[in-house]
Amino acid sequence: MAVQAALILFIGVAFLLIIGAPISISVGVASAIAMFAIVDVDNGLLTSAQRMFTGMSSFTLLAIPFFILAGVIMNNGGIAIRLVNCAKVLSGRLPGSLAHTNIVANMMFGSISGSAVAAAAAVGGTMGPLQEKEGYKREFSAAVNIASAPTGMLIPPSNTLIVYSLVSGGTSIAALFMGGYIPGIIWGLACMVVAFIMAKRYGYKSDEGVSFKTGLLVFLDAVPSLLLIVIVIGGIIGGVFTATEGSAIAVVYSLLLSFIYRTIKIKDLPRILLESTKTTSIVIFLIGVSSIMSWVMAFTNIPGIIADALLGFSDNMFVILLIMNIVLLIVGTFMDPTPAVLIFTPIFLPIALSFGIDPVHFGIMIVFNLSIGTITPPVGPVLFVGAKVANLKIENVVKPLLPFFAVTILVLLLVTYIPQLSLFIPELFGL
Numbered sequence: 001m002a003v004q005a006a007l008i009l010f011i012g013v014a015f016l017l018i019i020g021a022p023i024s025i026s027v028g029v030a031s032a033i034a035m036f037a038i039v040d041v042d043n044g045l046l047t048s049a050q051r052m053f054t055g056m057s058s059f060t061l062l063a064i065p066f067f068i069l070a071g072v073i074m075n076n077g078g079i080a081i082r083l084v085n086c087a088k089v090l091s092g093r094l095p096g097s098l099a100h101t102n103i104v105a106n107m108m109f110g111s112i113s114g115s116a117v118a119a120a121a122a123v124g125g126t127m128g129p130l131q132e133k134e135g136y137k138r139e140f141s142a143a144v145n146i147a148s149a150p151t152g153m154l155i156p157p158s159n160t161l162i163v164y165s166l167v168s169g170g171t172s173i174a175a176l177f178m179g180g181y182i183p184g185i186i187w188g189l190a191c192m193v194v195a196f197i198m199a200k201r202y203g204y205k206s207d208e209g210v211s212f213k214t215g216l217l218v219f220l221d222a223v224p225s226l227l228l229i230v231i232v233i234g235g236i237i238g239g240v241f242t243a244t245e246g247s248a249i250a251v252v253y254s255l256l257l258s259f260i261y262r263t264i265k266i267k268d269l270p271r272i273l274l275e276s277t278k279t280t281s282i283v284i285f286l287i288g289v290s291s292i293m294s295w296v297m298a299f300t301n302i303p304g305i306i307a308d309a310l311l312g313f314s315d316n317m318f319v320i321l322l323i324m325n326i327v328l329l330i331v332g333t334f335m336d337p338t339p340a341v342l343i344f345t346p347i348f349l350p351i352a353l354s355f356g357i358d359p360v361h362f363g364i365m366i367v368f369n370l371s372i373g374t375i376t377p378p379v380g381p382v383l384f385v386g387a388k389v390a391n392l393k394i395e396n397v398v399k400p401l402l403p404f405f406a407v408t409i410l411v412l413l414l415v416t417y418i419p420q421l422s423l424f425i426p427e428l429f430g431l
Contacts (some may be wrong), residue, residue, distance in 0.1 A: 009297070023286065051292045064163070094199075137400075144195050168349055182425060183364055307347075358422075
């Protein structure tokens with residue numbers, strides 16, 4: 001039964017993806033057919049409906065639509081340009097200063113909006129023309145923007161980490177948020193090292209810098225935007241409110257800030273709400289259909305069988321983690337992070353726990369892997385958006401991206417095999 005269900009699930013999903021079906025439809029149809037192979041059609045339909053409802057009926061999941069809405073508001077609310085100006089002050093004296101500004105701005109905006117795609121579009125759209133005006137190659141500028149945009153998937157708040165918390169059985173969201181800081185910052189710093197070396201090679205100069213007074217004014221202008229992180233994350237860590245309540249506060253704060261900046265008007269709200277609703281509906285429906293797949297896998301003990309197969313191949317924790325990394329990197333090239341987390345967490349997490357790996361550390365490792373997938377061809381969404389913003393073809397961007405791929409893989413290995421990179425801050429706060 002388990003073999004039959006597994007074949008239906010994985011072959012069914014692969015076939016439907018190949019013929020162009022959306023990932024949610026592929027997962028839902030394959031899971032339903034596998035369900036019918038286990039139980040009769042009537043019970044299968046009833047169980048599928050129950051699992052979808054149960055999977056979507058979660059207070060924790062309310063954080064996702066609110067954070068998505070907050071991200072859309074920020075993307076339209078003039079926050080990106082203030083963060084870019086602040087980043088320019090922080091990194092202006094380095095060779096290739098505009099490239100470093102792009103990276104720092106992506107780290108800040110991506111963490112505030114929670115979306116790598118939004119960061120690549122907003123920051124890349126702002127920085128691209130500036131870099132081209134200063135003589136930067138468009139391919140280099142696009143590669144810098146694409147490589148650094150996913151840092152916001154690790155630096156909180158992160159919707160992907162919320163999904164992992166749900167599917168992993170309730171891993172602390174606060175601990176996951178804190179655990180993402182060091183890996184996300186190291187990713188950004190690694191990109192800055194590559195940008196520094198390439199800027200030296202191409203002869204890109206640093207900015208002359210700004211006076212202390214001007215820099216202070218620019219920083220103060222960005223403080224209200226940066227305070228969002230302090231309020232939301234500080235409130236969650238301090239136990240003042242939950243992640244879900246924090247997400248609602250993020251919406252109210254970002255909306256008030258945009259009204260103060262006069263970058264959003266009342267007439268813009270229907271469009272913003274519609275945009276965020278479309279994104280939310282895709283994510284929540286995907287979680288619902290993935291709940292059917294999770295039930296089928298649990299009922300037939302597919303994760304246990306896969307675990308036995310992996311442990312039969314090797315009982316060395318380092319080898320097993322390496323295999324998981326390779327699988328997740330491959331999966332990330334054609335699957336978005338959310339469905340990948342929903343599908344592979346139930347399979348890999350029990351194996352990780354059997355080795356005594358902390359679920360927070362493992363969650364950061366999974367999300368780091370899948371974040372790399374967002375910039376990897378052939379399906380990487382950040383890669384496509386970054387190339388489109390720069391008006392370049394994908395093939396023109398891939399070659400300058402290779403050094404960035406190399407350093408992100410190196411950082412991934414550090415995150416995988418040095419748990420304290422993910423656990424130091426959560427343990428510091430007693431999470």
